[in-house]
Amino acid sequence: MQSPLLLALETSTTVCSVALFKGEQLMGTSELRIEKSHSSHITVMMEQLVNNCGFKIEDVNAIAVSGGPGSYTGLRIGTSTAKGLCYALEIPLIEVSTLYSLAEQVINYTANPERYLFCPMLDARRMEVYTCVLNHKLEEATPIAPVVLNEETFQDLLYKREIIFFGSGADKFKELVANNQNALFVGEVVPSAVPVGRLALKKYELEAFEDVAYYEPFYLKDVYITSAGMSTK
Template sequence: MPKLLALETSTTVCSIALFRDEQLLGASELQIEKSHSSHITVMISQLVENCGATLQDLDAVAISGGPGSYTGLRIGTSTAKGLCYSLDIPLLEVSTLYGLAAQVIQATPQPERYLFCPMLDARRMEVYACLLDSQLQEVSPIEPVVLEERTFGNKLAAQPVIFFGSGAQKFKELVKEKEHALFVDDVLPSAKTIGQLALAKYARKAFEDVAYYEPFYLKDVYITGAGKGIK
């Protein structure tokens, strides 16, 4: 029975979870902005110890691969890679948006009736989003989306779409009169669903190359300073 550690650091939430086979042994989470770098290694050590295990017991590490915060993704990725290198175990990656969608799909009666649209806030009226069916199959790919009243108009005309995530509130104000636009509040990224989805990948041996893996930033990163952006 594999022991898998899952990390979710793609947003302001710093979340970790430990699984043995399909059983969740424990989880820990902080919703404190900019807490990742100073807390994640302590959280991992404490969780593993509290679950009666050691780091040497781990069989794999799973990471939420983005899109999301550049800094958060870098911290999670470097932590996961460090564990995989030192323990000589495989790395697994799960899309942040797929992890969000899995939470909502699991809580939705008759999920096959709906499409699911996870949205991460990308500032102003832009979000990172995709459209998924109840089997996590892409209907529309992950991409930056500028929100307008007509966004996803064709899909909303055809069937109900459930919107959620940190960017969904902005869209709610634009489409509040459309009956097929449904919203679920307070859906936050969680290592629990990252781990659940990663276990299926572990069974298929769908591992990442630890040396070359990079998170899915989706957009180029700019560092602003001295009046200009540096790519």
């Protein structure tokens, strides 16, 4: 069986990232960390990456997208771009959790990862984060949820295990658990299309595809409209 050509997109935060895989081989990646760059850059980034790797967009066998939680606008852009390509090329759509893909990065670079639990945190303003706790197999110890951080957050788990915290919301928690030796922190872990692609390849093998017509990203919070524009609650 020929290795699939998979294009992965990550737009759930301020990072705009694309990656191209030929089977398990990473062919190339492109990334911007510029505010509000997604809508104006992602199509160009995809086309240039595919062409620079010696392929045409018509060669792509599946599209993977980071499905949230995250920025409403970013998720909408990534989703609409991915769905448009899937419709046009008649190829499957694969969704990967933003928090799972963050954890995948840290797990891959952690020695003896089975010793730890992993807690990705995305900043949701003030003292709130989008988070979950996972083991090294990406099995949930606590489900994905919005959490308001305080000194008691995850104390039951921290009493038993060392937990590695990371992501844009982790710094807020660091001060609250500064005296807990089981709370470990890793900096500079940002969403990337590369782990999205790696996790999507596993779903591709299982044919765990989304319904392109009805797929919506995982906003985690309801979206409402105000006079000032789009917001979340």
